Amino acid sequence: MNQKTLSIMEYERIKQAIRGYLVSAAGQHELSRLQPTANPEKLQRWLDETQDGADIYRLESGIPLPQLDDIRPHLKRLALEAVLNGLELAQISRVLWTTSAVVKFFDQLADKEVTMRQLDREVHELVTLPDVTRRLRTSLEGDGHLTDDASPELRQIRQHITQTAAAIRQTMDQYTRGKDAKYLSETIVTIRDDRYVLPVRSEYKQHFGGIVHDQSASGQTLFIEPQAVVGLNNRLRQAQMDERHEEQRILAELTALLTPYQDEILRNAQILGHLDFINAKARYAHQLHATEPKLSRDNAVNLRQARHPLIDPKKVVANDIAIGQDYKTIVVTGPNTGGKTITLKTLALVQLMGQSGLFIPANENSVIGVFDDIFADIGDEQSIEQSLSTFSGHMENIVAILKQADEHSLIVIDELGAGTDPQEGAALAIAILDQIGTLGSYVMVSTHYPELKAYGYNRPETINASMEFDAQTLQPTYRLLIGIPGRSNAFDIAARLGMPATVVAAARGLTDQDSQDLNAMIADLTEQKRQADADAASLHDELQEATELHSSLQKQFDQYQHQKDQLMLDAKQQANRLVDESRKRANQIIADLRKKQLDAGKSVVKEDELIAAQGALNAIQQDTGLKKNRVLRREKAKHTFKKGDSVLVKSYGQTGVLMQQLDDSHWEVQLGILKMKIATTDLEKAADPAKSRKQPRASIQRTGSSGMSPTLDLRGHRYEEAMAEVDRYIDSALLAGYPSVTIIHGKGTGALRKGVTEYLKRNNRIKSFGFSPANAGGDGSTVVRFK
Structure with missing residues (x-):
């Protein structure tokens, strides 16, 4: 690309703005070589990478990359079989650790099903060295200092150094704080030639013995290593030399670990720098509110x-x-x-x-x-x-x-x-x-x-x-x-x-007049162009809105046409399943009724069981749910109720009269002598009784529930008679819709009370029961609550 044009257009200022977002030396190097390209395939790949970077920045605030130094000189020294120092190894360690972190980051993006155009393929080229990375991270701090975990020997040597230095300081403190402090120029401990010394006045140089390492400019102060710490200083110096030797051994060992992977490490550094460059492009685009060009x-x-x-x-x-x-x-x-x-x-x-x-x-x-x-x-x-x-x-x-x-x-x-x-x-x-x-x-x-x-x-x-x-x-x-x-x-x-x-x-x-006319014409054209642009923009917005609406409607219509036949087929299959299920249920109900009739000689068929069976049979009928249908409208009219209407209670198969509406979904219905709370969905308008007297009406013979009381008194009854009476009474109370009743059994011998209790325990229609309050009979009567 023409370099003079790049200079005129201040292209370098664009690169300078991107440079502020870079964190790696490899990224800086890639940016410095950036030039426009005329290769369409390469350009599209670059734009795809930038779009990937923009997506990651929007979703995850960018690819996680720390400051990375230029490791190319270190790898050149490694190729020459030189032993790398701690800082060089730490910088390479940071590259390897970042490589593992980036691979893990992109694996997590894949788990989140984030689609990448280009970067996932490039990240697959990264080579992780987990064992080498772990050893380097364990052995080195960020500034290149070897940790105590670098080797057991190094840990032991450093512990010895710490203990020896503590012993020296303790001995020296006796001089600075004791009676010998008067012989010192200052009551401090200092270091000369890597050994601990005291600042002693020159006239007392013989008092402490030991070795003179230095003197002040005036000659009034001598820096003396007392005889009492000479041995400790020697031990400390030897331990420090051992420490340096062990550190050199560890550095050589760590360098040898890296030697087989020089190419992989260099390639990793280049890819990380490239990802850093993409990060920077994405952040610059965000700051500039820039978009991807086609x-x-x-x-x-x-x-x-x-x-x-x-x-x-x-x-x-x-x-x-x-x-x-x-x-x-x-x-x-x-x-x-x-x-x-x-x-x-x-x-x-x-x-x-x-x-x-x-x-x-x-x-x-x-x-x-x-x-x-x-x-x-x-x-x-x-x-x-x-x-x-x-x-x-x-x-x-x-x-x-x-x-x-x-x-x-x-x-x-x-x-x-x-x-x-x-x-x-x-x-x-x-x-x-x-x-x-x-x-x-x-x-x-x-x-x-x-x-x-x-x-x-x-x-x-x-x-x-x-x-x-x-x-x-x-x-x-x-x-x-x-x-x-x-x-x-x-x-x-x-x-x-x-x-x-x-x-x-x-x-x-x-x-001349021609120039004036031309200017007037241009002014008129300018105004017309402005108005035309405004109209065109408005029409474009309206056209786009209409196009989107048409597209949406067409899509919905196509879906409707596609689903119509399938819905019809599903409805037929569902109807067939309902018919089969209803037939099975009806057969079961008929069989149960026949069995009860055959057993009638042994035990009376109870009224509530007959009503429940009739209701189960009637409930087999299924609602078709059709809309805008004359049959549906007739059926809907059957469910428009008002007080005084004759209604059919579908679950019981009996006709009653609406007394009052209890709430939005329930009515009070008079069924003979009984008043019951019935759900609206269970009601259907019935013909006026006056107009249908000739038609037979379904009826069920009841066992004396007329004028029943919420209280049953069993006192004076024999045990068997009392239990039969309790059974009939509970059935009648359920039909009457009572929430609770009271059974008076007296105290006496307790036989009736025990029998009532055992019956209530066996009856699954009982919600709870218990003795009456002390002021209402106590354990002489039982209060029963229904489900």
């Missing part, structure tokens, strides 16, 4: 609301920039300070970022091309050293561009033809654009020459553009208007700044 092999660029990445986001103005599909040349005209140069730089720099695998500061679904080279001529090229004028400097650049550009090149030129006579400059600009058109290059140029406005209309694949100017405030809005040439606002600006009206009027008079 690639166009045909170089049909379409940047949606593109922003210059180096301008304050609060101040930058976004613009839509498109080139390559309907036109390959854009001629931007208009006055200075309108934003033409920034717009040209935005196109080129965003394209360079995209071709570097970076996300671009533009809205989603923006499209970039894949250009072989991007050329730029922007800025003042005047050079005193080369004796070149501004015009000459521009011409040299353009000559070089014309020699190198082809149909796969993007060219941006600011103020084409400027710096010379306007008439000649305009003619030269037109000729240069024609030559670029012959080469087939894509070009965006800015100019002041009005002649180029007509050029934009007359040449194929060429379009005019301008920077919007607010006629009310006479200030630029920095918005790009494609299809509208720029108009001159010099007179309006001069008048607004206070130029006398007579001078402005005179200037207008000196301008």
Whole structure:
């Protein structure tokens, strides 16, 4: 890629911004070599990696990577069979530990079913060395210091050093705190030649004996190792030498562990640096609110609301920039300070970022091309050293561009033809654009020459553009208007700044009528373009909404058509299952009734059992659940109830009268002499009894529940008679809907009380029972509560 263009576009500032997010030396190295690519396959892979990094940053705040140093020099020393020092080994250990952590991190992402485009394949190249990593982590601290766990011998030697140093300090403390302290210059213990000494006044040097290691500058203080600690200092020195020898042995051993894995370790470091670089690209994209661009092999660029990445986001103005599909040349005209140069730089720099695998500061679904080279001529090229004028400097650049550009090149030129006579400059600009058109290059140029406005209309694949100017405030809005040439606002600006009206009027008079008409036409076109863009945006939103709605409805209709036949088949199968189940249940109920009738000679068939059996038979009928059906409407009318209606209680097969509605789902029903609480779903309107007297009515003979009391008195009854009475009474009470009843059995011998208790225990329809309160009979009566 053209290096001068990278310099003009301040590409290095983009890399500098990314550098702030890097944590590894390998990542820094990869960033330093970053250049835009013209290889579509490589570029797509770069973008896929950045998208993976962005997804991981969004879900997990990025790939977990610590600070990693450059280990390449250490591996070179390892290749030369040198013994690595503790710091070098610790830095390699950090790379190996990070390798294991990253592999585990991506395994967890896979468990969460996070889809990666590219990174999972690259992570599979990492080689974990668990045994080597564990040994290094156990033996070394982060700064390279060997731990006591590096070897049993090292631990023992260090314990000996600690004990010996403690003994020396204890002995020396006797001198500094005892009666000998008066012979010292200072009551401290210091070190000379790695040995513990005392600062003794020179006149008392014989008092302590031992060895003189040093003296002060004045000679008044001698640093003496007392005779009492000479042996301990010797032992300490020997232990320290043993410690160094053991440390060297351990370092050599750890270095030997790494020797067989030099290539794997280097590759791991490179991959971790690459992941660090991807992390940094993702974080920069997040900070910039950048999005993934799509690639166009045909170089049909379409940047949606593109922003210059180096301008304050609060101040930058976004613009839509498109080139390559309907036109390959854009001629931007208009006055200075309108934003033409920034717009040209935005196109080129965003394209360079995209071709570097970076996300671009533009809205989603923006499209970039894949250009072989991007050329730029922007800025003042005047050079005193080369004796070149501004015009000459521009011409040299353009000559070089014309020699190198082809149909796969993007060219941006600011103020084409400027710096010379306007008439000649305009003619030269037109000729240069024609030559670029012959080469087939894509070009965006800015100019002041009005002649180029007509050029934009007359040449194929060429379009005019301008920077919007607010006629009310006479200030630029920095918005790009494609299809509208720029108009001159010099007179309006001069008048607004206070130029006398007579001078402005005179200037207008000196301008030919054609120029004034052209400016008026441009102003009208600008307003029409603004209104058309607003209408188009509104219509686009409405069309998108309608399209989405249609798509949703079509999808639901297709699902309905697909499911209809299956639902019908499922319904038929379900109906068949219900019929089979109902037939089996009916047969069982009939068999039970027949058995009860056969046994009637031995025991009376109870009233509640007959009603329950009839209810079970009636409950076999299933609700079809059909909607909007005449049969359904008739059935629904059967379930619209009001007080006084005759109803059929389906579960009992009996007709009653509605007395009152107890709640939303229950009615009180008069069934003969009984009043019962019945669920609404168990009721169905019955024919008026007056109109259906001739029709037979189902009836069940009851065993004397008429006028039953909530209290049963068994006193004076024989045991067998009393138990039969209890059985009948409980059945009647259940049918009457009583929540509880009281059975008076008296105290007496306790036989009746025991018999009642045993019966109630066996009856599964009893919720609970117990003796009455002391003031209501005590253990002479039992209160029974039903389920």
